[in-house]
Amino acid sequence: MTKIAAIVGGGVIGGGWAARFALMGWNVQVFDPDPEAKRKISEVMAGAERALPMLYEAPLRARGKISFHQTIAEAVSGAQYVQESVPERLELKQKVYAELQAHCSEDVVLASSTSGFKPSELQEGAARPGQIIVAHPFNPVYLLPLAELVPGVNGAPETVEKAREILIDIGMYPLHVKAEIDAHIADRFLEAVWREALWLVKDGIATTEEIDDAIRYGFGLRWAQMGLFETYRVAGGEAGMKHFMAQFGPALKWPWTKLMDVPEFNEELVDLIAGQSDAQSGHMSIRELERLRDDNLVAILRALKGQNAGAGKLIADHDATLRAPLGGEVPLVTVRRTVPVDWTDVNGHMNEGRYGQVFSDASEELMFHVGADRDYIAAGNSYFTAETGVKYVLETHAGEGFYVETRVALGQGKKLRLLHEMKRAKDDALLATCDQFLLHVSLETRKSCPPLPQVLQAVEALAAKHAD
Amino acid sequence: MTKIAAIVGGGVIGGGWAARFALMGWNVQVFDPDPEAKRKISEVMAGAERALPMLYEAPLRARGKISFHQTIAEAVSGAQYVQESVPERLELKQKVYAELQAHCSEDVVLASSTSGFKPSELQEGAARPGQIIVAHPFNPVYLLPLAELVPGVNGAPETVEKAREILIDIGMYPLHVKAEIDAHIADRFLEAVWREALWLVKDGIATTEEIDDAIRYGFGLRWAQMGLFETYRVAGGEAGMKHFMAQFGPALKWPWTKLMDVPEFNEELVDLIAGQSDAQSGHMSIRELERLRDDNLVAILRALKGQNAGAGKLIADHDATLRAPLGGEVPLVTVRRTVPVDWTDVNGHMNEGRYGQVFSDASEELMFHVGADRDYIAAGNSYFTAETGVKYVLETHAGEGFYVETRVALGQGKKLRLLHEMKRAKDDALLATCDQFLLHVSLETRKSCPPLPQVLQAVEALAAKHAD
Incomplete structure (x- = not known):
């Protein structure tokens, strides 16, 4: 069942939360009395849906729906998590929390984006103070992983634990701030x-x-x-x-x-x-600056992801949880993703070298599928590519979605030949093909050798299936 | 003639300066009474010579020599630029500047790495105060471009201008701080x-x-x-x-x-x-942490370079000044560089996709050589790659130097076929080959069309020359 997050208060911060939740598969219910809220949030969403998927090698979950509601009661209906980002006025926030608690059961997380108030101030006079905590994000919320999670002395451990799980689920890093203090840490x-x-x-x-x-x-x-x-x-x-x-x-x-x-x-x-x-x-207009900022952040985060360091490690770990095993379809869909900004070149399209990377990723997915996974590699075995032939059919650009279909054309002893077709997601147009010849190697001798029996069997089975 | 920089005071900062100057082609003369100075600087140099070349697509200039000297007089002999990084004690620094001025002519830049003192304090009582300025770097000096250039009211404009040119020459960004203030800016x-x-x-x-x-x-x-x-x-x-x-x-x-x-x-x-x-x-040991830090910085700086943004734009601009036009040799050496850290994969070697990038870079260099350069592309013409065949012969790893030899096998009308050989720098061993077929296109119609006459002539001439 699709999970539901309620966003109370739109704007840049609330909109960023809405975009992140929706792109991570949550349905999002928004309450904001501002008549411009819908436009503002859809603008944030446009930036987010371009940038966030670029951080991941795995396809994101099916996108959730964003709906707009006239009352807080309606917006929080069915929600497991409520993120409040209303203006920084304490009496307004306390009023909002009173209304939230009137319409939410006690197992719903009520989290505030506030930087100006401590959780104890928000909890003051509340019916169930333990349900109210601070989850303070950083702009742009859809790209930066940090959320300062501050329960104060009255925040309930169950609320913190639930919030932590949900923030991790949407790719954030909940930094549990144990003592409450003005402005938290950052x-x-x-x-x-x-x-x-x-x-x-x-x-x-x-x-x-x-x-x-x-x-x-x-x-x-x-x-x-x-x-x-x-x-x-x-x-x-x-x-x-x-x-x-x-x-x-x-x-x-x-x-x-x-x-x-x-x-x-x-x-x-x-x-x-x-x-x-x-x-x-x-x-530069603010839109242009936002685009610049997002492209730079995507490039930096992807660079750190390549090093498995800093915020890039968080994304790599989250990516791994999104990765689903390949299905049984013929041909196999081995890659499904969008073209990130760091893959384009002076001609404005995806650089030819990145096609090589796409097909390398496709064969790596197939390797994992037949059991030649990280453990197999750690134990000293792997496939190395000996030869590839790529045909470039159509151009593709940053932000465009595509997928790769892979067939095993030969799987015999240490030899493996794969045929990949890269297609555009929106219309299945053929973008490029790759004929790839691999050899199984021992990572000790760096010389070719037969795969272990279970891998060979899986390769042979696929070759037979794909021969039809 | 090789230019000479004198480094007075080694350690992490002085060593970082020494490494940057040497890797950018300057001879470096070091004075440091610490008996450990040589070991310390060579350790910084080991990190620098791995990381700094990774930032550049162009080959760096021939490396300068680092020599160690017993006296300041000997160390500054023939130097155009002196960088002082002795401990942060004012009386010590003033003594060093008195000695420097006794042995340097007035056209030599005397720059201090100090963060604790203002230029006016260093200049106090000096024979020629205008010659002394602050050039405050950031650790690691060999990777971070920022140097705060602070002349104070007494620093001579000629000194500032000379320092600016030299810092740009070694790939740094001199930030001219107009008013002197304790601790400068950062x-x-x-x-x-x-x-x-x-x-x-x-x-x-x-x-x-x-x-x-x-x-x-x-x-x-x-x-x-x-x-x-x-x-x-x-x-x-x-x-x-x-x-x-x-x-x-x-x-x-x-x-x-x-x-x-x-x-x-x-x-x-x-x-x-x-x-x-x-x-x-x-x-983790400090060495391991340094390596992590440097790899992350290289990856971030390369990511920003790909976006032509922030510090990455500085490096791209510097890279362009290092790029020499291709020679007339047969075959043409189109690429000469080291494998950066962001090019390796789960098997610990350069990922197959990056070979595609290497050969894409090689063909781009050849394009520029025949006149299909950025202006040509901006005017609406370019070559697109239609097909490539890559053979992977030997593995290669981060930090390894290599070059690419390129032959024009066919240059006829809109058709261009290039044969590339990628070889290891240290022993000329063949790493990979690429057979690449390109078509000339109009960037308006995105359809193939003949190149402009001068480009076609250059291509035909190369094809004839390489046919022998």
């Missing part, structure tokens, strides 16, 4: 940096663009993969973390920052920053 | 975050690992590509930067951080953090 860092940045701009030390460059050409690249402490541990070198701290610690006493002070937040400062930001990025 | 942010992180650990809100996760699964991914202000501009949505500031600005008045205060830096705090860091990362 936003405290953002706030510290934001304050310092305002000073630097106000005092004319640097422009908004120079500050962005100082971040993205330097420590931003470090933080995208290791964060703060592990980066410094490495910087400390052989002498270790204590040595690093001995070097860096005393800097705490130096008057390096203006953080003791808060810049006056007046119109002049807003104009200064908005003006510099226009000079820096005003030549 | 370290002020790092300091703000570090302080806040110490509080969170000290107060038991989060562990070092939780803080790292809060960064690398969330805003770290944003900052690696856009930095702070552009990210927020996008978050503000259609309403723009002013709207974003109106939402976020008031938060400045909330008591969100402990930044007004400095945690006591005592042994207890050091033990707490070092202990958590051991629990988080202690199962």
Whole structure:
């Protein structure tokens, strides 16, 4: 049965939650009194449905439906999970939670996107405070995995556990923050940096663009993969973390920052920053910037996925749970996915080299299907490709869905020949074909040898089946 | 003539500078009284020579030599650029600058890696203060492009200009910081975050690992590509930067951080953090962590390069300056590079799909050589690959150098057939071959058509030459 999430409050954050849930197979029921909510959410969804599937090698689950509702009661009907993203006003939020609890049973998770309030503040005066927790996401919600999960002292362990499972199910990383504190964890860092940045701009030390460059050409690249402490541990070198701290610690006493002070937040400062930001990025629309941001995030996340590191490891692990065993159909559908942004080239279409990767993935899926899986490889056996012939029939572009049909044309001893057809998802048009000849090898000798009996049998059976 | 950089003070930072200069073709002369300097620098160099070439599609210049010297006078002999990275003690640095100026002519750039001192402090009492500036890099210096270039009021414009050119020459991004300020720009942010992180650990809100996760699964991914202000501009949505500031600005008045205060830096705090860091990362040696960090940075930078965005655009631009036109040899050497980390697969060797990319790059180089370059493509013409046949002969692995020899087997009207041989750099062993058939197309109709006359002539000439 399709699971249901209710989204209370749309906008950029609520819309991001809606898109992520729907693309991960949940039906989504939205309540937002804003007459523009439907348009805003569908715009977020358009970005999400382009970008999110690009992170995965496995096909995503069948998409859930997004529906819009006139009342909270209607929106939460049948929902296992409610995500509240209404404006940051405590009395409004408390009113919403009162209404949510009037219409939800106690086993439903009620989670807030708030960064400004602690869970104890949301829970105050509630009928069932244990049901209310914070699940604070980061924009764009459909691409960044982090959600700070903050129950406070009153959040019920069952609620936390349920929320954790659901967030993992939709590909997020629930970071359980054990003590409640203003702004949770990450936003405290953002706030510290934001304050310092305002000073630097106000005092004319640097422009908004120079500050962005100082971040993205330097420590931003470090933080995208290791964060703060592990980066410094490495910087400390052989002498270790204590040595690093001995070097860096005393800097705490130096008057390096203006953080003791808060810049006056007046119109002049807003104009200064908005003006510099226009000079820096005003030549692009917000839609174009969003697309740039999403393409960059997809490329970075896929790069980290290739290394099985950082946020890329989270996606790889989630990908594995989405991977279904191949069916018994003839020919076998071995790959089903969309073309990610990092696969296109100067001609604006998928680069010829990536076809090789598609067919390599197709043969890897077939290998797994016949039992030549990771364990088999770890035990010292594998198939290596000896020769491929690819014919490029039609162009394909980033975001386009496709699938690969694979036939075993020969499966005899150490020899295996596969015929792949790559087809466009929307109309089954043939995009490319591949004739692939593989040899079974021993990973110890790096020389060809017969496969183990159970793999050989499976290959022979497929060859016989596909010969018809 | 090979250019010379002097490195005064080795260690992680000085060693990173030495490695970057040497890999970019400069001879490097090191002075460091530490008897371990040679070993330390050669360890940094081992990491650098593996990782840095992976960022480039073009071959790097012939590597410069690193030599070690007993005196500053000897180390700076013949140098155009001196990078000082001695310990952060002002009287020591001033003594070093006095000696440097005694042995360097006034047209040599004297740059400091300091984060703790302003240029005016280094220049104080110097014979020629205008020659001394700050060029503050970020670890690992051989991968991260940022260098904060801070001349202060006394730094000479000629010195800044010379330093800028040299830093660009070695693939860095000199960020000219116009006003001098303690800690320059980036370290002020790092300091703000570090302080806040110490509080969170000290107060038991989060562990070092939780803080790292809060960064690398969330805003770290944003900052690696856009930095702070552009990210927020996008978050503000259609309403723009002013709207974003109106939402976020008031938060400045909330008591969100402990930044007004400095945690006591005592042994207890050091033990707490070092202990958590051991629990988080202690199962890996510093060498292993460095390797992980470098592989991740290479993968992220290559991903951004593919998008021509952020720090990846800097590398793409630098790459273009390193690209030499193809020679007149038969066959043509079209590709010369190392296998980057993002090209290997579950079998531990270069994935078959990446061979397709190598041969695609090879044909693109040949296209450029015959005049079918970016301008030609922008004007609506290109070659599309119709068919390829690849034979995989030997395995190859990350970090291994290789080159591709290309022959034009047929160049007739709209038809072009290329034969590529991919060979290992160290012993010229054949790794793979590719038989590639291309058709000239109009990018408007996406249908085949004859090339423009000058391209056709060049193709025919090559075909005739390669037929011998």
